[in-house]
Structure formats: C-alpha cells, structure tokens
Amino acid sequence: MTRETTLSLIRRYYDAFNAADPEGMLACLTEDVEHRVNEGGHRIGKARFREFCAHMGVSYREQLHDLTIFATDDGTRAAAEFVVHGEYLKTDPGLPEARGQTYILPAGGFFEVRGGLISRITTFYNLNDWIRQVSQ
Template identity: 70%
Template sequence: MTQTARNIVTAYYAAFNAENPAGMLACVSDDIEHRVNEGGIRLGREKFAEFCAHMGVSYREQLKDIEIFVNESGTRASAEFTVHGAYLKTDPGLPEANGQTYILPAGSFFDLKNGKITRITTFYNLNDWIAQVSA
C-alpha cells in the first residue's frame, strides 16, 4: 500500500511539473477536498479543475527537491518541496504581477483511498511570497 500511495503522489507532482492539469485530475477522487494555504476549501473535482486552470494562467511553477513521505497503511502522505515560480497575472488582493520570480519552500499533506487522492492540504509562507514578488 505504501508504494501505491507513493506512486500516486509522485504521478500528481509529475503532472504538476508537466503543466498537465488533466494528469493531476486523474490522481484525485471525485470528492477531492482541496485546502490551500490561507484560502478556502474546494470540494469536488470541478472546483479543483477550476483552481488548476486559474493557477495555469496566473503562475508558472516547477516543484524541485520533492521528498515524499507515506504512512505504513498508505492512507496518508506528505511532501516537502521548493517552488520555483513566476507570477504572471495579478490575483485579486495580491501584489501586481509582472513576471516576478520567486523561490519558496512549501509542503502538502494528502489523504488517499482506493488509489486516489481524497484530500490535499498545502502550506507555504504567504508573507515570504509577497515579499519576494514585491521586491
């Protein structure tokens, strides 16, 4: 079970780095619970797809130095990584975008069931990101 969970999370991040939202969606359950740092909770594949589409327009990101950890039962996982990104289109309430680059440590927590990701919770330091894109 731990290898299955590791493979799912690895496939999810491979799709992310390939800018392949369909590949990311293939890794998540229909009732995915998506929790983003200092944001709301998105419930369901449709809301997650909307988020992915928005991110693809506003940001260009690659995740590097990914380390994945899985519990013994394969039902929970976490990952630590470094986000290397560019801020392309202004998000409401955030600084003006003009292609600024940033490097940001981040992490995610996952619940997994029946070969799919059922929850993703992502954390990063928003103040660090704001300082980098505002410099």
C-alpha cells in the same frame, strides 16, 4: 493500498503538476476530493479543483524541485515537501501586481488516500514570504 502505491500516486500527481498537466493531476483524485490551501480557500470536488488549476495556470508558472514524499505504512496518508520555483504572470485579486516576478518558496502538502486515489490535499506555504519576494 500500500505505502509504495501511495508514494507512486503522489509522485504521479506532482509529475503532472511539473508537466503543467491538470488533467493528469485530476486523474489522481477522487470525485469528492477536498482541497485546502493554508492561505486560501477550501474547495470540494474535481470540478472546483479543475477551476483552481485553470486560474493557477494563467496567473503562475511553477516547477517543484527537491521533492521528498513520505507515506504511512498502510498508504492512507502521505506528505511531501518541496521548493516552488515560480513566475508570477497575471495579477491575482488582492495580491501585489504581477510583472513577471520570480520566486523560490519552500512548501509542503498533506494527503489522504482512499481507493487508490487522493481524497484530500492540504497545501502549506508562507504567503508573507511570497509577497515579500514578488514585491521587491
């Protein structure tokens, strides 16, 4: 694995995200992928990630802008920062009521890469900032 290969892999993952293509995202993942969200759950495996994508696709419409990707020289780890431009479509349990509110939220992701695929994704954003934006 090289730095350039990892940068390309992470770019493909986020390109699929922006295209609302969960199968394209899944194609970038190991079978035992570990997915962590700072304000949410911890899931393991492609099946759980697929369920997460299905839920997100119903509740939110998001595009990532200003994407910057970094990778270690050996290509085993990567990070990305971006700005989420989103619309809250369907109320997520425990969160404010959805009324089509829009939001802009800085966020980031950290990755482990194994065998040319993403084996860990950890996503960070400020949930309180998001709640403030959709509650206005």
